[in-house]
Amino acid sequence: MSDMNNTLDEIHTSGRLGEKAEIFQSGRGNVSGFPSPALIPLQAPLLTPNAQKIRTRLCKGNRNDEEGEESFSPPPPNLFPELIPSTISPLVSECLLPWTKSSATQVIKVYNEDNTSRAVEVPSDITARDVCQLFVLKNHCIDDHSWTLFEHLSHLGIERIIEDHESVMEVLSGWGMDTDCRLYFRKNFAKYEFFRNTLDFFPDHMVSISSEANGMLDHSQLIQTFLDASSCPEIHGHLHAKEQSRKSWKKFYFVLRRSGLYFSNKGTSKEPRHLQFIADFSDSDVYTVLSAKKLHGAPTDYGFCVKSTKCSSARDLKLLCADDEQTRTCWITAMRLLKYGMQLYQNFIQPHQKQKASPMRSISENSLVAMDFSGQKSRVIENPSEVLSVAVEEGLSWRRKSCHRLSGHGSPSTSQNLMSNIALHLTQPWFHSKLSREEAQRLITQQGLVDGVFLLRDSQSNPKTFVLSLCYTQKIKHFQIVPVDDEGELFYSLDDGHTRFTDLIQLVEFYQLNRGVLPCKLKHHCARITL
Numbered sequence: 001m002s003d004m005n006n007t008l009d010e011i012h013t014s015g016r017l018g019e020k021a022e023i024f025q026s027g028r029g030n031v032s033g034f035p036s037p038a039l040i041p042l043q044a045p046l047l048t049p050n051a052q053k054i055r056t057r058l059c060k061g062n063r064n065d066e067e068g069e070e071s072f073s074p075p076p077p078n079l080f081p082e083l084i085p086s087t088i089s090p091l092v093s094e095c096l097l098p099w100t101k102s103s104a105t106q107v108i109k110v111y112n113e114d115n116t117s118r119a120v121e122v123p124s125d126i127t128a129r130d131v132c133q134l135f136v137l138k139n140h141c142i143d144d145h146s147w148t149l150f151e152h153l154s155h156l157g158i159e160r161i162i163e164d165h166e167s168v169m170e171v172l173s174g175w176g177m178d179t180d181c182r183l184y185f186r187k188n189f190a191k192y193e194f195f196r197n198t199l200d201f202f203p204d205h206m207v208s209i210s211s212e213a214n215g216m217l218d219h220s221q222l223i224q225t226f227l228d229a230s231s232c233p234e235i236h237g238h239l240h241a242k243e244q245s246r247k248s249w250k251k252f253y254f255v256l257r258r259s260g261l262y263f264s265n266k267g268t269s270k271e272p273r274h275l276q277f278i279a280d281f282s283d284s285d286v287y288t289v290l291s292a293k294k295l296h297g298a299p300t301d302y303g304f305c306v307k308s309t310k311c312s313s314a315r316d317l318k319l320l321c322a323d324d325e326q327t328r329t330c331w332i333t334a335m336r337l338l339k340y341g342m343q344l345y346q347n348f349i350q351p352h353q354k355q356k357a358s359p360m361r362s363i364s365e366n367s368l369v370a371m372d373f374s375g376q377k378s379r380v381i382e383n384p385s386e387v388l389s390v391a392v393e394e395g396l397s398w399r400r401k402s403c404h405r406l407s408g409h410g411s412p413s414t415s416q417n418l419m420s421n422i423a424l425h426l427t428q429p430w431f432h433s434k435l436s437r438e439e440a441q442r443l444i445t446q447q448g449l450v451d452g453v454f455l456l457r458d459s460q461s462n463p464k465t466f467v468l469s470l471c472y473t474q475k476i477k478h479f480q481i482v483p484v485d486d487e488g489e490l491f492y493s494l495d496d497g498h499t500r501f502t503d504l505i506q507l508v509e510f511y512q513l514n515r516g517v518l519p520c521k522l523k524h525h526c527a528r529i530t531l
Helices: 002-012 015-025 049-054 128-138 168-173 219-227 292-296 325-340 342-352 363-367 384-407 414-425 437-446 504-513
Strands: 058-060 105-111 117-123 147-153 158-162 181-187 207-209 233-242 249-257 260-264 275-279 284-289 302-308 318-322 368-372 453-458 466-472 475-486 489-493
Touching: 105 128, 105 168, 117 128, 128 147, 128 181, 207 219, 219 325, 219 342, 233 325, 249 325, 275 302, 284 292, 284 325, 292 302, 292 318, 302 325, 318 325, 325 342, 414 504, 437 453, 437 466, 437 475
Parallel strands: 105 181
Antiparallel strands: 058 368, 105 117, 147 158, 147 181, 158 284, 207 233, 233 249, 233 318, 249 260, 260 275, 284 302, 302 318, 453 466, 466 475, 475 489
């Protein structure tokens, strides 16, 4: 047994990230004098993310690494293999402050949406993806590759995604000592959604490609123009811009190219003599402005800005404002693609690729398999689809037993039915209890305006009903779930009783498989965790 553990340790501590794992496993990390909770060690969770997802019975098995890393979702297709280099050099931390380079580890503080925080000692070369993986393991979250680290600058009212490959210490080195800057850990389903549904992010009237091909481009061709350094994609359209040293905003025609961002001082002319340079992205980042109307008097709340890595004052921000969410998303996404290019695509496909030695993974994950004990002989379940169906069936069986225990003996009354239903849905991660309409919209917006992102909450106007908040076409819609009493039996319905469900869990599972009266199926639930 000790030999097997030693072998696994060697596998999981190989490479650059393996050195990071050793820091947490060696027990060297005491955060002395730090006001936050204790240091997070890197250790195997009680339940791995995959085990939480399928909720099947797990037992130890003798499977090799390749079998143990099977994924439930197929890897994304290789859209353009000719553009993928054989190796991607990691981002080297060459711009760190002297105090950062002098030590092997540093203490960082990470916040969640409810402003709970956790202090953790990490290697000085740790990336955003490493931090996310660490907190996923520690909090026993399901790793669906949507967890994201954000840079939040409260004194400026802006925030941005820290890309998975970015050095966290380099981001921290740009913060001022007397500024309120934070790292936030939360889901963002829209982080790489433009690789899957490209045309939803880039409307035809905003994109032009300098190439010999005419007509419509499919999504892979459109993305390829951004990733191929030899192509010249262009984003253009009207934006509101805040004039320097003034409170007023003015509408200009903007053009985004590989060389930078420009605006035209003569209508929609793109002639070089009419284009005024605004910024390039070699030493700048694009941020979302959180309250553009309130903080800067913008005409809409769809604000964003370009901020140089060297400036920390609001006067130095290039403040812009779009007329709608789709336009803002298009500009921000294009700026990210032009700045990072192929590195973003590597970040997107990396979690889906099979890796024989993933240092940030739990060692126990490779020694756990799904088993079927329903027959005379037990067997290992190899098919991921079968694993999922078994997990669903076990969940339904558990629910029926729970309802029976809660309802007592004999025919359950309406009040007993109600109590059992409440006891069930309150434990679900997609239920957010007393969340207001505005808070629900803010939470969904934070976690990504992607079709199918949803949550359930109590109705503020009618205490006896519930509300389903759902994102569709980058807009958030709210649907009331009403209770239906049929001869003492309580049901829930979204369509005035035509389709009835005994509890909210059954309702959610139905609309995850069927669109029904909704504009789209339920795909991603908004989840909150406490660090």
